[in-house]
Amino acid sequence: MSTRATITVADDRESFDLYQHHDGYPEGPYGLVRHIAMARRLAWDLPRFEAADFSAAVIAVLKDRGGSTYLTKNASEHADRAYHYRIEPVRENTVTRVMLTISRASLDRGQNDVEIFSGEIQSAVSQFNAFADASEQPREWRVLGDIEAALYRAEEEIGLLCGHKPDEDTEKALEDIDDASRASCLLRHHLEQNDPWRTLGRTEQTLHRLRETGELIQPAALPAVEVKLAMDAHRRFQRDL
Numbered sequence: 007m008s009t010r011a012t013i014t015v016a017d018d019r020e021s022f023d024l025y026q027h028h029d030g031y032p033e034g035p036y037g038l039v040r041h042i043a044m045a046r047r048l049a050w051d052l053p054r055f056e057a058a059d060f061s062a063a064v065i066a067v068l069k070d071r072g073g074s075t076y077l078t079k080n081a082s083e084h085a086d087r088a089y090h091y092r093i094e095p096v097r098e099n100t101v102t103r104v105m106l107t108i109s110r111a112s113l114d115r116g117q118n119d120v121e122i123f124s125g126e127i128q129s130a131v132s133q134f135n136a137f138a139d140a141s142e143q144p145r146e147w148r149v150l151g152d153i154e155a156a157l158y159r160a161e162e163e164i165g166l167l168c169g170h171k172p173d174e175d176t177e178k179a180l181e182d183i184d185d186a187s188r189a190s191c192l193l194r195h196h197l198e199q200n201d202p203w204r205t206l207g208r209t210e211q212t213l214h215r216l217r218e219t220g221e222l223i224q225p226a227a228l229p230a231v232e233v234k235l236a237m238d239a240h241r242r243f244q245r246d247l
Contacts, residue, residue: 011038011089012081015061022061023081027074030089032108032123032134035151038091039106040136041067043127043158046104047187052170053102055095060104064093087111090119093127101170106130128162150190150197157187205235 011030015022032039041064048063050056068075081090092107106127109119123130131137137155161183168176 009089010084010087011091012078012084012087013038013042013064013091013093014081015057015064016092016094017055017057020057022057023078024061024064024068025076025078025081025084025087026068027076030087032089032091032130032136034135035137037134037136038089039108039127039130039134042091042093042106043131043136046127047184051184052104053097053100055102055104057094060093128158131158150193154187154190157183157190161187 009028009030011026013024013026015024026038029036029038031037034040045060045063045067048066049060065075065077078084081087088111090109090111092109094105096103096105104127105125106123107121108123108130109121112118112120123133137151137158161180164172164176164180164183172180
């Protein structure tokens, strides 16, 4: 969906604005809240937070092709945006929390945006059902979503239980969870972008028709381009691991 959105990532020294051309809504497994939560795992571990680093992490998650995600000089200049997201740290003693504020464009032209959420990212994940099952997706995709959500909750709960001051063993466990979360995010994102099931489905249908009818199928009828793109993406993913 072409729901435009802008994102501002700020710390006490600088800020960066991004423009997202599509899927800028907060709700569900395709929304921006989920992608922002994914980006947090690609950025510095807390308590370290840098706006430049987190902005790069957001782009790494969102940028899937030319024209989808842009740097922009001023988020407020994008009058076509439906939502605005602001990400910034709040530091309390030795604890750093990443706060997210989401505003929706007012239905009344000329009025200020309407704030619809303000709180920590994990609260937004829960409120906007960011890791919800998508029943129409293949089971493999949904299983990855369950794993990703469970790892996210485990990391948050362990952090809360130790007051974000883990001992050596707990720190190692958190690092293992973080590594697993990153791997899950990368694989899920890879599958979302390349949709191998659709390619396999079309190939299966074509081959089934060939077996049932004995029809000679012209090469142009085979999804050769889709197969090539899927295999190229598969090979790139092997190299990137």
